[in-house]
Amino acid sequence: MKLNNMVAIVTGGASGLGEATVTRIIEGGGVASILDIAGDKGKALVEKLGPDKALYIETDVTDEEQVLEALNKTEEKFGNIHVVINCAGIGLAKKVLGNKGPHDLSTFTKVIHVNLIGAFNVLRLAVERMSANLPNEEGERGVIINTASVAAFEGQIGQAAYSASKGGIVGMTLPIARELAKYGIRNVSIAPGLIDTPLFASLPAEAREALGAMVPFPSRLGYPAEFAMLATSIIENPMINGDTIRLDGAIRMQPK
Ligand SMILES: NC(=O)c1ccc[n+]([C@@H]2O[C@H](COP(=O)([O-])OP(=O)(O)OC[C@H]3O[C@@H](n4cnc5c(N)ncnc54)[C@H](O)[C@@H]3O)[C@@H](O)[C@H]2O)c1
Incomplete structure (x- = not known):
């Protein structure tokens, strides 16, 4: 699918990977x-990018009504929806059995709710609209990209909730791609390693350098633009479907 004249919805698009x-x-x-x-x-981001090209809609991805409203506003302004990129997410570190007792269920539930159920909520509602698109010459009606994490595969101590949420993204990638094939809609996930977003901006420079040094090559934190480069390659290449692609400079996270 060509980027030119394409209409995308990007959750978490005001910051970090989504913004890029x-x-x-x-x-x-x-x-x-x-x-x-x-x-x-x-x-402010819309002002920077141009109000004719970007639209900001305050939307909690876990809320069905708010997401439906956002889809309506997108169609009203841009006429269509071709691509959904799910970047909204939260991180949280908590041990199963910490100093203050067992992991509380409310934070476990919250992480799963935003990272996994939120992504599913947006894609399920957007697919209904995308399935009505006129197919392009390749038969494509749309593309969905979800953001997993390397924590889906080698989660660290304290990442039970986060890894479970991202493992859920990985797990649903293939069945959704298989189901939506009949509409010409692809579903792909990206599993980033350590990317330099506001998530890391609060760390001191030495800590960020130390994290970057753990990456075999290139030995640094990734740039958000490198995530964006992969996301747009996925959109443009019709053969990429049903899989999770790691974007991590060959890092394999250790237990802590
Ligand atoms: N930065 C990394 O190294 C890294 C690595 C692996 C995975 N990821 C994943 O990439 C995604 C983006 O992360 P980032 O680093 O850009 O973080 P970020 O904090 O810069 O951006 C996340 C955005 O999601 C938004 N958001 C949070 N909850 C939301 C909700 N309920 N509804 C709508 N929006 C909501 C936030 O407001 C924020 O703008 C996340 O899912 C994260 O888990 C990031």
Whole structure:
């Protein structure tokens, strides 16, 4: 699917990986709706990118009504929805049995709710709209990209909830791709390693360098633009489907 004139929805698009992806899509001639709970940050990004190319819609991805409203607003402004990129997510470190007792269920549930159920909520509602698209010459009606993590495969101590949420993304990638094949809609996931987003910005420079040094090659934190580059390659290459692609400089996380 070509980026030019393509309409994308990017959740978590006001920051980090989502922001870089929105920027690259617009540079490639597409337009994007940003679904996030970032308030003024999202509005400022739209001002920067151009209100004719980007739309910010304050949306909690876990809320069915808010997501439906965001899909309606996107179709009203841009006429269509071709691509969904799920980047909204939260991280949380907590031990199963910590100093203060067992992992509370509320935070475990919250991480699964935002990272896994939120992504599913957006894609299930968007697919209904995408399935009505006119197919392109390849028979494609749409592309879905979800964000997993290397923590889905080698989660560290304290990542039970986060790894479970990202493992869920990996697990649903193939069955959704198989089901949506009949509509010409692909479903692909990306599992990033350590990418330099606001997630890491709060760490001191030495800590960020130490994390980067753990990456075999290139021995640094990844750039958000490298995630965006992979996301747009997935959109453009019709043969990529039903799998999770690692983007990690060959890092394999240790237990802690
Ligand atoms: N940065 C990394 O190294 C890394 C590595 C592996 C996976 N990931 C994943 O990539 C995704 C993006 O991470 P990032 O590093 O860009 O983080 P980030 O914090 O910069 O961006 C995440 C965005 O998601 C939004 N968000 C959170 N909860 C939401 C909700 N309920 N509804 C709508 N929006 C919500 C936040 O407001 C924020 O703008 C996350 O799913 C994260 O788990 C990141």
